[in-house]
Amino acid sequence: MGLDTKNDAITSRDVDFAQWYTDVCRKAELMDYSSVKGFIIYRPYGYAIWEQIQKYLDEKFKQTGHENVYMPMVIPESLLQKEKDHVEGFAPECAIVTIGGQNELEERLIVRPTSETLFCEHFAKIVSSYRDLPKKYNQWCSVVRWEKTTRPFLRGSEFLWQEGHTIHRTKEEAKHETLMMLDVYKDMGKDLLAIPFVTGQKTEKEKFAGAEETYTIEALMHDGKALQSGTTHYFGDGFAKAFNITYQDQDGKVKHVHQTSWGVSTRLIGAIIMVHGDDNGLVLPPLVAPTQVVIVPIQQAKPGIVAKCTEIKHRLEKLGLRVKFDDSDRTPGWKFAEYEMKGIPLRIELGPRDLENNKVVLCKRNTGEKIQTNIDELESVVQSMLKTIHEEMYQKALDQLLHSVNNAHTYDEFKEIINNGGYVKMMWCGDEDCENKIKEDTNATSRCMPFDQRPIGDTCPVCGKKATKVVLFAKAY
Amino acid sequence: MGLDTKNDAITSRDVDFAQWYTDVCRKAELMDYSSVKGFIIYRPYGYAIWEQIQKYLDEKFKQTGHENVYMPMVIPESLLQKEKDHVEGFAPECAIVTIGGQNELEERLIVRPTSETLFCEHFAKIVSSYRDLPKKYNQWCSVVRWEKTTRPFLRGSEFLWQEGHTIHRTKEEAKHETLMMLDVYKDMGKDLLAIPFVTGQKTEKEKFAGAEETYTIEALMHDGKALQSGTTHYFGDGFAKAFNITYQDQDGKVKHVHQTSWGVSTRLIGAIIMVHGDDNGLVLPPLVAPTQVVIVPIQQAKPGIVAKCTEIKHRLEKLGLRVKFDDSDRTPGWKFAEYEMKGIPLRIELGPRDLENNKVVLCKRNTGEKIQTNIDELESVVQSMLKTIHEEMYQKALDQLLHSVNNAHTYDEFKEIINNGGYVKMMWCGDEDCENKIKEDTNATSRCMPFDQRPIGDTCPVCGKKATKVVLFAKAY
Numbered sequence: 001m002g003l004d005t006k007n008d009a010i011t012s013r014d015v016d017f018a019q020w021y022t023d024v025c026r027k028a029e030l031m032d033y034s035s036v037k038g039f040i041i042y043r044p045y046g047y048a049i050w051e052q053i054q055k056y057l058d059e060k061f062k063q064t065g066h067e068n069v070y071m072p073m074v075i076p077e078s079l080l081q082k083e084k085d086h087v088e089g090f091a092p093e094c095a096i097v098t099i100g101g102q103n104e105l106e107e108r109l110i111v112r113p114t115s116e117t118l119f120c121e122h123f124a125k126i127v128s129s130y131r132d133l134p135k136k137y138n139q140w141c142s143v144v145r146w147e148k149t150t151r152p153f154l155r156g157s158e159f160l161w162q163e164g165h166t167i168h169r170t171k172e173e174a175k176h177e178t179l180m181m182l183d184v185y186k187d188m189g190k191d192l193l194a195i196p197f198v199t200g201q202k203t204e205k206e207k208f209a210g211a212e213e214t215y216t217i218e219a220l221m222h223d224g225k226a227l228q229s230g231t232t233h234y235f236g237d238g239f240a241k242a243f244n245i246t247y248q249d250q251d252g253k254v255k256h257v258h259q260t261s262w263g264v265s266t267r268l269i270g271a272i273i274m275v276h277g278d279d280n281g282l283v284l285p286p287l288v289a290p291t292q293v294v295i296v297p298i299q300q301a302k303p304g305i306v307a308k309c310t311e312i313k314h315r316l317e318k319l320g321l322r323v324k325f326d327d328s329d330r331t332p333g334w335k336f337a338e339y340e341m342k343g344i345p346l347r348i349e350l351g352p353r354d355l356e357n358n359k360v361v362l363c364k365r366n367t368g369e370k371i372q373t374n375i376d377e378l379e380s381v382v383q384s385m386l387k388t389i390h391e392e393m394y395q396k397a398l399d400q401l402l403h404s405v406n407n408a409h410t411y412d413e414f415k416e417i418i419n420n421g422g423y424v425k426m427m428w429c430g431d432e433d434c435e436n437k438i439k440e441d442t443n444a445t446s447r448c449m450p451f452d453q454r455p456i457g458d459t460c461p462v463c464g465k466k467a468t469k470v471v472l473f474a475k476a477y
Numbered sequence: 478m479g480l481d482t483k484n485d486a487i488t489s490r491d492v493d494f495a496q497w498y499t500d501v502c503r504k505a506e507l508m509d510y511s512s513v514k515g516f517i518i519y520r521p522y523g524y525a526i527w528e529q530i531q532k533y534l535d536e537k538f539k540q541t542g543h544e545n546v547y548m549p550m551v552i553p554e555s556l557l558q559k560e561k562d563h564v565e566g567f568a569p570e571c572a573i574v575t576i577g578g579q580n581e582l583e584e585r586l587i588v589r590p591t592s593e594t595l596f597c598e599h600f601a602k603i604v605s606s607y608r609d610l611p612k613k614y615n616q617w618c619s620v621v622r623w624e625k626t627t628r629p630f631l632r633g634s635e636f637l638w639q640e641g642h643t644i645h646r647t648k649e650e651a652k653h654e655t656l657m658m659l660d661v662y663k664d665m666g667k668d669l670l671a672i673p674f675v676t677g678q679k680t681e682k683e684k685f686a687g688a689e690e691t692y693t694i695e696a697l698m699h700d701g702k703a704l705q706s707g708t709t710h711y712f713g714d715g716f717a718k719a720f721n722i723t724y725q726d727q728d729g730k731v732k733h734v735h736q737t738s739w740g741v742s743t744r745l746i747g748a749i750i751m752v753h754g755d756d757n758g759l760v761l762p763p764l765v766a767p768t769q770v771v772i773v774p775i776q777q778a779k780p781g782i783v784a785k786c787t788e789i790k791h792r793l794e795k796l797g798l799r800v801k802f803d804d805s806d807r808t809p810g811w812k813f814a815e816y817e818m819k820g821i822p823l824r825i826e827l828g829p830r831d832l833e834n835n836k837v838v839l840c841k842r843n844t845g846e847k848i849q850t851n852i853d854e855l856e857s858v859v860q861s862m863l864k865t866i867h868e869e870m871y872q873k874a875l876d877q878l879l880h881s882v883n884n885a886h887t888y889d890e891f892k893e894i895i896n897n898g899g900y901v902k903m904m905w906c907g908d909e910d911c912e913n914k915i916k917e918d919t920n921a922t923s924r925c926m927p928f929d930q931r932p933i934g935d936t937c938p939v940c941g942k943k944a945t946k947v948v949l950f951a952k953a954y
């Protein structure tokens with residue numbers, strides 16, 4: 001982190017998007033690689049973004065009646081195997097503990113790739129009556145999935161996430177929970193991340209191992225690819241039967257519970273980078289930004305500059321804003337570039353001339369736009385600008401999304417437009433073979449069946465059979 | 478969790494303290510056992526206590542200039558082996574991942590028992606100049622240590638904790654950090670947990686594997702045994718040399734950094750239970766209690782009772798208090814016992830007669846004392862009572878602690894009074910053999926060398942040689 005390693009130009013987005021992404025991750029100091037492939041180090045700046053997401057979601061989870069718990073980080077192999085589809089989905093990517101306290105273990109322990117089985121075992125123990133329901137739990141932790149190809153935040157052998165696990169008396173209540181949590185995630189996109197998520201149901205092929213129904217939030221990246229950013233699952237009573245989670249209902253009968261799970265992960269940091277970032281680096285939505293305002297003094301040796309900057313810092317912090325005043329001996333130019341790279345939403349510049357006129361210059365990271373304002377009005381101007389920045393970022397991402405959805409009525413049309421990036425809406429017969437063919441021909445996958453199922457045709461353009469679903473396809477991360 | 482399993486009496490503290498402890502852990506629904514020995518489930522009520530501790534400490538850490546990060550949960554075996562004392566200390570209790578993605582790994586991975594080695598590797602990469610120092614990092618996570626005998630919260634194969642890791646330019650700065658964080662922990666005891674910690678330095682025999690100096694906070698349990706509740710370590714430049722963490726100083730010379738680490742864990746929950754609990758269950762200090770006030774209606778079917786209780790709840794919540802109103806159809810007697818078991822600091826009772834007189838009854842969990850107050854004055858009365866409860870709990874624990882410290886001037890005297898529980902202060906020659914002999918003869922260990930080193934004698938009562946240190950000995954968990 002010497003002077004030399006900073007402020008180097010990064011690869012342009014349009015030249016090499018993948019390299020641009022990696023450059024931003026490293027240069028903005030979001031993460032570093034560890035010596036184990038796929039296990040990254042979340043550096044302070046990257047982790048602070050995750051903390052903002054945690055704070056927002058944890059409050060929403062509690063408001064909607066959920067409680068936090070913590071389950072063991074290891075799962076006995078026999079426990080993971082209790083639900084057939086589930087183990088088939090996860091077995092290939094397990095990390096396995098075989099030695100403990102210098103002895104070979106009698107039963108191998110799987111480092112949790114997800115914790116459904118642990119929650120199920122616990123639920124079966126603590127629930128006996130309808131009066132014990134619902135149980136609405138959430139857990140913040142990391143999980144391990146042994147991935148062959150890994151990319152920071154997008155796909156890692158270990159990642160941080162939250163996993164909600166709930167059990168309910170009725171199917172209806174569980175389905176309601178599944179969709180309610182999808183809404184919580186979608187609102188988080190709009191209100192916190194400035195990302196418009198496309199929502200809908202996953203096809204059979206794409207759903208979670210063991211789920212009856214999976215719902216998804218999908219974001220569109222700058223390069224036109226989709227990123228699955230979170231999912232909610234309705235399990236029916238499949239796990240309840242495998243794990244014998246029953247309760248005695250009011251009518252005296254013993255019944256199985258109905259279950260859900262749902263999660264988002266540090267992959268959201270990847271979404272923020274790839275939706276909003278530009279050739280100068282990260283562009284952070286104000287509410288998720290660890291530092292929301294940075295104050296850069298011009299000619300800071302001149303009388304009164306440092307004192308006024310300090311005063312501004314304290315005034316803004318009183319509003320509850322996260323503010324940094326950089327009075328280091330770097331040049332203003334270096335500081336501008338550094339905080340642009342770090343995506344700080346608003347920069348305040350103050351030099352001798354400004355001080356004389358009781359003014360400051362404000363510069364918006366998302367547009368580069370600069371305005372001058374009277375220091376007396378600073379509080380209201382800064383607050384309104386941060387609000388505007390959020391709205392502009394959301395609107396820009398929404399416009400990109402809306403422009404990127406195209407309809408295909410023939411398979412040739414599909415194959416042509418899918419290469420432009422973005423989503424292609426197409427009718428589908430419901431047969432996995434057609435999804436497989438599309439994947440093989442174009443590398444695109446069905447992202448979701450959107451809630452708006454108004455048909456745009458009668459037949460599946462791939463096989464010509466009767467269409468049953470409207471599907472959004474895209475190439476995806 | 479049916480009606481039947483609650484409200485059962487628990488074992489008395491004086492009959493069987495260990496059984497009492499386990500009963501409280503289970504009946505207060507703090508934890509449950511999982512199917513893997515030593516890995517417990519943190520249930521909502523137990524986890525919520527940890528969340529209060531986290532919130533308090535996280536704020537203190539940030540106020541004192543620390544940043545949160547997240548390191549991988551696995552450590553390559555070769556990395557753990559880089560510091561000789563450190564690996565010797567931890568190797569016997571490692572859980573080891575040998576299989577990933579269905580393949581035998583080329584290098585075995587240790588599930589982190591602590592993360593010094595990971596931080597060191599990272600520090601070596603990101604630090605090059607004195608301008609990069611200090612780095613003051615903290616991590617919230619779980620760690621795994623394969624323990625033979627395990628007890629909920631006190632000793633587990635997996636536990637939750639925070640680990641601070643810092644590197645500094647000078648020895649003085651690192652030593653200052655080590656003692657400052659000990660103060661943060663000690664203040665947490667006084668201000669949050671109502672626990673007076675004894676602080677001091679560990680002897681060579683008891684210090685952390687790889688540390689030059691270890692400092693400790695020790696708490697006295699109701700049964701007279703000590704519980705090491707947190708430690709801070711000064712590493713000198715031992716790890717820096719093993720991991721080659723160097724920086725170029727202002728004078729142009731390349732130097733090694735000076736390092737610290739420090740941590741507390743969910744063991745603090747065990748301390749809260751065993752310092753404050755009584756034969757009716759948990760007694761929680763108000764600031765750490767997930768629910769601070771519980772409102773229990775008497776004859777709740779009578780007109781106006783539920784409405785008034787609801788009003789009281791909202792009024793208290795406006796003060797920022799955590800309040801529960803139990804309007805379930807259980808009896809008041811059941812509710813009294815239940816919330817005593819859960820240690821809720823203050824209970825408010827409201828019946829028809831109270832309502833008529835515009836009064837409520839307030840009952841303090843720590844003393845059982847009941848007072849009546851006018852509902853109009855509720856806010857100020859509740860706030861002042863919660864404050865009083867905290868002070869009374871702290872004072873009671875402090876009195877117990879002060880009465881439990883006895884001086885021994887001969888080894889016979891030591892052997893006699895050590896069996897009464899509490900601390901025995903004795904002079905010590907500095908030789909590990911004497912510590913070993915004491916352990917063998919009495920099962921007591923040196924807890925710390927207190928900061929107050931005013932001698933109480935000239936010779937070590939065990940060997941008769943010249944004494945160099947004042948030491949506090951105790952039997953310990």
